Amino acid sequence: MPVVRGRETGPVEREGQRVVPIPARPRGILAVDIAGTLLGPDGQMGERTRRAVHAAGEAGWLVTLATGRRWESSKSVADDLGLEAPLIVFNGALIRDSVTGEILLYNPLPHTVVEPLVGALVARGLQPILYEDFEAGEFLLTGPAEFDNPAVTAWLANMPVRRLPYDELAQVGRATRILLEDSFERLQGIEVLAGELGLEYRTLFYAIERDDVQVAELLHPNGTKAAALAALAARYGLTMAEVVAVGDGHNDVEMLEEAGLGVAMGQAPPEVRRRAALTIGDHLDEGLAAFIEDKLLANAEFGMRNAE
Numbered sequence: 640m641p642v643v644r645g646r647e648t649g650p651v652e653r654e655g656q657r658v659v660p661i662p663a664r665p666r667g668i669l670a671v672d673i674a675g676t677l678l679g680p681d682g683q684m685g686e687r688t689r690r691a692v693h694a695a696g697e698a699g700w701l702v703t704l705a706t707g708r709r710w711e712s713s714k715s716v717a718d719d720l721g722l723e724a725p726l727i728v729f730n731g732a733l734i735r736d737s738v739t740g741e742i743l744l745y746n747p748l749p750h751t752v753v754e755p756l757v758g759a760l761v762a763r764g765l766q767p768i769l770y771e772d773f774e775a776g777e778f779l780l781t782g783p784a785e786f787d788n789p790a791v792t793a794w795l796a797n798m799p800v801r802r803l804p805y806d807e808l809a810q811v812g813r814a815t816r817i818l819l820e821d822s823f824e825r826l827q828g829i830e831v832l833a834g835e836l837g838l839e840y841r842t843l844f845y846a847i848e849r850d851d852v853q854v855a856e857l858l859h860p861n862g863t864k865a866a867a868l869a870a871l872a873a874r875y876g877l878t879m880a881e882v883v884a885v886g887d888g889h890n891d892v893e894m895l896e897e898a899g900l901g902v903a904m905g906q907a908p909p910e911v912r913r914r915a916a917l918t919i920g921d922h923l924d925e926g927l928a929a930f931i932e933d934k935l936l937a938n939a940e941f942g943m944r945n946a947e
Contacts, residue, residue: 658721659693665701665875669935670727670868670894671927672886673706673716676904679922684720691928692720698936700883701875703727705864707856707890709770709777710735725874729815730843730890731867732858733773744870746859747772747813752838756817756857757809759832765825766791768800769808770815782808790820790852817857829855843890856890865893883935885919885927887911902930 669692671677677692678684696702705727706713713728714737723738734744748756753769760767766787769780779800781787787795803811819826830842841862845854864886869879884894887904888911895901895915903912905921912918919934920926 657693658723659696659702661696661701661724662699665877666699667701667881667883667899668868668872668875668877669695669700669702669931670705670864670882670884670898671702672888672891673704673708673713675887675906675922676885676927677704677716677720679925684716685925685928687925687928689720691931692722694936695931700935703871705731705868705884705886705891705894707888710773711777725871727864727867727871729770729773730856730858730862731864732815732862734867734871742774743874744867745773746861746866747815748817748840748857748859750810750812752840753811753814753817754809755836756832756838756840757805759836760817760819761805763825765819765821767808768795768818768820769811770818771801771811772813773815780808780811780814788821794820816859816862819855819857820852822851823853824851826853826855829857845889863893864891865897868894868898885930887922 677688692702701724702722703724703726704713704717704722707730708728710728710733713726717726717737725734725736725743727734732746733742735742757767761782766782768791771778771780777799779795779798780803781795781800782805783802819829833840839860841858841860843856843858868882868884872878872882879897880899882898883900883902884891884898885902885904886895887907892911892914895903895911900917901915903915903918905918905926919930
């Protein structure tokens with residue numbers, strides 16, 4: 640496949656800001672998660688990490704973000720970093736160019752899944768939160784507020800949400816993903832709904848730092864960071880063998896397993912670290928920066944196929 644937008648390696652500035660270079664023929668892809676990987680525990684990016692990411696770009700790596708975040712949130716991090724590249728967001732449901740806005744890959748849940756799934760979730764007493772079809776906007780769509788649980792109420796307090804009667808919610812068409820936030824007990828068995836309903840979708844669970852609260856995301860079967868990375872690699876004439884993926888969460892597991900080198904942050908849960916080939920320092924100590932400096936840039940052999 641043809642190589643997409645690239646530029647010479649070396650320091651580049653745009654309107655006074657240093658930009659991470661995109662090589663015309665990348666030696667490989669460095670894909671990094673945002674929270675817990677690129678950012679520290681305070682949600683800020685360390686200067687050592689910033690310098691290391693730029694150094695990776697200058698050394699011929701195509702650097703991208705691979706995150707569960709929404710587009711606007713991810714784009715703001717990329718802009719702060721000076722990253723002008725295709726970004727993998729919504730846990731792999733979308734790849735969008737951060738400069739041109741071109742959608743390079745999009746795998747939403749189709750209406751044929753959304754409609755019966757919303758009905759089944761509501762019948763279980765759950766409040767489904769739909770991420771609006773990305774091509775229509777970035778609102779969250781959900782049911783009447785009286786059916787919120789306290790966790791949902793708190794989470795939606797400052798979010799751009801539209802409330803709809805459940806019959807209208809089921810008819811919205813496509814959705815980028817559906818999110819549920821409730822107790823572990825009430826979300827138990829959600830993953831088997833696909834088989835019971837004869838539908839195809841992927842269930843991703845998160846445990847969050849609140850008592851007995853869990854998050855479940857329902858995504859397109861190909862809505863994984865690994866699938867998106869494979870598609871992005873192909874655009875640059877690369878394979879997954881030439882991808883280095885770094886992350887710390889359960890939503891990173893597929894890309895850690897399928898990348899040529901899967902790298903887990905030191906604070907990642909044990910079950911995530913077990914799925915990676917390498918565990919590095921934690922985000923408190925800018926473990927990503929140390930990995931780039933001491934491992935990635937020191938290993939001249941990795942990802943050299945397209946660097947010649």
